[in-house]
Amino acid sequence: MNGSRSRHNNKKENTENSFVAPHIAVLPKSGIRDFFELVNSMDDVISLGIGEPDFVTPWNIRESAIYSLESGKTHYTSNLGLLSLRKAICGYMTSDYDLDYDPQHECIVTVGVSEALDLAIRAITSPGDEVIYHEPCYVSYSPEIRMAHGVPVAVNTYEKNDFALDPADLEKAVTPRTKAILLNFPCNPTGATLSYEQTEKIAKIAVRHNLVVLADHIYTELTYGEKTPSIATFPGMKERTIFLHGFSKAFAMTGFRLGYACGPAELIDAMMKIHQYSMLCAPIMAQEAALEALRSGRKDMLAMKAEYRDRRNVIVKRLNEMGLKCFLPEGAFYVFPNITSSGLSSSDFAVKLLMEKKVAVVPGTAFGACGEGFIRCSYATSMEGIKEAMDKMEEFLRDLKKIKINHEKDGKPACRVQVSHTCRGV
Numbered sequence: 061m062n063g064s065r066s067r068h069n070n071k072k073e074n075t076e077n078s079f080v081a082p083h084i085a086v087l088p089k090s091g092i093r094d095f096f097e098l099v100n101s102m103d104d105v106i107s108l109g110i111g112e113p114d115f116v117t118p119w120n121i122r123e124s125a126i127y128s129l130e131s132g133k134t135h136y137t138s139n140l141g142l143l144s145l146r147k148a149i150c151g152y153m154t155s156d157y158d159l160d161y162d163p164q165h166e167c168i169v170t171v172g173v174s175e176a177l178d179l180a181i182r183a184i185t186s187p188g189d190e191v192i193y194h195e196p197c198y199v200s201y202s203p204e205i206r207m208a209h210g211v212p213v214a215v216n217t218y219e220k221n222d223f224a225l226d227p228a229d230l231e232k233a234v235t236p237r238t239k240a241i242l243l244n245f246p247c248n249p250t251g252a253t254l255s256y257e258q259t260e261k262i263a264k265i266a267v268r269h270n271l272v273v274l275a276d277h278i279y280t281e282l283t284y285g286e287k288t289p290s291i292a293t294f295p296g297m298k299e300r301t302i303f304l305h306g307f308s309k310a311f312a313m314t315g316f317r318l319g320y321a322c323g324p325a326e327l328i329d330a331m332m333k334i335h336q337y338s339m340l341c342a343p344i345m346a347q348e349a350a351l352e353a354l355r356s357g358r359k360d361m362l363a364m365k366a367e368y369r370d371r372r373n374v375i376v377k378r379l380n381e382m383g384l385k386c387f388l389p390e391g392a393f394y395v396f397p398n399i400t401s402s403g404l405s406s407s408d409f410a411v412k413l414l415m416e417k418k419v420a421v422v423p424g425t426a427f428g429a430c431g432e433g434f435i436r437c438s439y440a441t442s443m444e445g446i447k448e449a450m451d452k453m454e455e456f457l458r459d460l461k462k463i464k465i466n467h468e469k470d471g472k473p474a475c476r477v478q479v480s481h482t483c484r485g486v
């Protein structure tokens with residue numbers, strides 16, 4: 061007892077009087093979360109900040125979850141997930157992605173893509189291994205890698221390339237410690253996609269340097285132009301790619317928390333071990349609902365996609381018309397306009413727009429330092445809301461211009477935004 065106490069005390073001293081492990085203590089909290097605490101404290105905000113579909117899950121999918129409960133399906137499933145669902149997922153992989161996976165050994169059902177990503181990173185990463193990803197990117201990537209004691213290596217993407225990952229930049233980041241490349245196209249937060257040629261070049265880099273590829277395909281169904289084949293389909297890639305996907309975005313099922321991973325049996329088996337000891341299995345009613353989504357959800361999915369496409373066209377046109385340069389993204393439900401013409405930083409722009417016009421957008425810096433000069437606007441909100449938000453943003457820019465002109469006349473320095481303490485983390 062005494063022995064364990066003194067070990068415990070030593071531990072506290074070593075971590076500067078904290079019980080929290082140092083590698084967790086240093087993790088920053090998500091910039092999106094901080095910002096939305098502020099948004100949530102205000103009334104009547106039009107939010108272009110949300111990263112989830114505004115549509116309610118189609119009724120037949122909800123009904124199958126209800127039926128699962130009604131019929132007493134309230135127990136654990138196999139650790140890998142219901143075999144019927146794994147078979148349906150593998151069927152979908154064949155029909156929609158031209159990839160054949162064995163439902164018994166090459167597919168695991170997870171709690172969202174979030175868990176699939178965590179399992180994949182933990183399954184492949186030894187302490188000090190480098191994982192390359194592209195920035196601006198989804199907020200979880202770097203923390204996930206660090207939580208697995210890996211080293212996150214960000215490769216910037218640029219507006220001049222419509223935020224596609226330049227394969228040459230990627231290859232420059234490869235070192236003898238590189239273990240994997242993490243890709244997310246269509247991309248959150250930029251909406252960027254990769255061309256066939258770019259994907260092929262990245263595949264060749266992965267093969268040349270013997271790297272694993274984690275392909276986060278969560279937005280692939282929401283591709284408005286021609287869908288680029290998954291990197292897993294290129295020569296030498298299926299055996300080194302973990303295909304991460306889920307139901308949150310395409311089927312409007314964020315609250316169901318259902319995702320999956322397909323990949324080589326050895327890697328899926330390693331992921332299964334972590335899943336088995338941490339999560340055990342995904343909830344059965346969500347699995348039943350996901351099965352229904354794959355059986356009959358395509359029509360609703362395509363209808364939602366058509367609506368997103370219309371909204372994208374409107375928002376991109378309006379942003380460009382008001383002087384916020386924005387390329388036409390081919391995927392996801394985000395646009396990433398350049399706001400440097402406003403003279404404000406990303407954070408100041410977002411806070412001031414929220415305070416003055418009650419429109420919420422996310423500062424580009426929430427997705428990596430190279431997001432400075434940009435904001436993320438989600439068009440997963442009604443067309444009416446988008447139009448109103450665009451009117452208000454236009455008004456906001458007009459007001460800014462007037463203030464600037466008046467200050468120039470008075471010879472005063474241009475106005476600076478006062479950011480309260482609550483906003484500093486944005």
Ligand SMILES: Cc1ncc(COP(=O)(O)O)c(C=O)c1O
Nearest residue numbers: 111172173174198248306308319
């Ligand atoms: C790129 C990306 N990957 C993964 C996720 C997590 O999705 P899920 O709801 O399936 O956990 C998100 C959620 O926004 C995302 O944008």
